[in-house]
Amino acid sequence: MNHQIGQVWEGVLSARGMKFGIVCGRFNEFFVSKLLDGAVDAIIRHGGAAADITAAWVPGSYEIPFAIKKMLQTGKFDAVIALGVVIQGATPHAGYINSEVAKCLAQLGLEFGTPVTYGMITADNIEQAIERSGTKAGNKGVDAALAAIEMVNLSRNIK
Numbered sequence: 001m002n003h004q005i006g007q008v009w010e011g012v013l014s015a016r017g018m019k020f021g022i023v024c025g026r027f028n029e030f031f032v033s034k035l036l037d038g039a040v041d042a043i044i045r046h047g048g049a050a051a052d053i054t055a056a057w058v059p060g061s062y063e064i065p066f067a068i069k070k071m072l073q074t075g076k077f078d079a080v081i082a083l084g085v086v087i088q089g090a091t092p093h094a095g096y097i098n099s100e101v102a103k104c105l106a107q108l109g110l111e112f113g114t115p116v117t118y119g120m121i122t123a124d125n126i127e128q129a130i131e132r133s134g135t136k137a138g139n140k141g142v143d144a145a146l147a148a149i150e151m152v153n154l155s156r157n158i159k
Helices: 029-045 061-074 093-112 126-132 140-157
Strands: 020-025 053-058 079-087 116-123 133-135
Touching: 020 029, 020 061, 029 053, 029 079, 029 116, 029 133, 029 140, 053 061, 061 079, 061 093, 061 116, 079 093, 079 126, 079 140, 093 116, 116 126, 116 140, 126 133
Parallel strands: 020 053, 020 079, 079 116
Antiparallel strands: none
């Protein structure tokens, strides 16, 4: 059904002039570095400049929200991207980390009014992590960067 509406707000995929913060969890760095490469490539391919991207590395995924909050407090970034990999082990530890990080990231975006995007891989095993960091299931770093670009443009259009 095609409804007529008065106005549609959308973000476009142009990163020109935008400043991005990216926080990477070092735990599972082999995968996270591929997410970072994907995010940076996506930003540059969409008109952003490498000089306008700042990356910070933290020990693991659990520490990502803290570093993102510090970045947001500077007011220097149009969007901040979270990149990390948590692989399920024999205990429920991974589920607790994933849940808390996701909640914190959502809250930080709302609190600061700045897009915070989720480029976290929450995998059951190493094979899933490989698939989501640049092989057949794409690259979650690319996805998070594209979401950040679109959300910055959307927020600029909503007045």
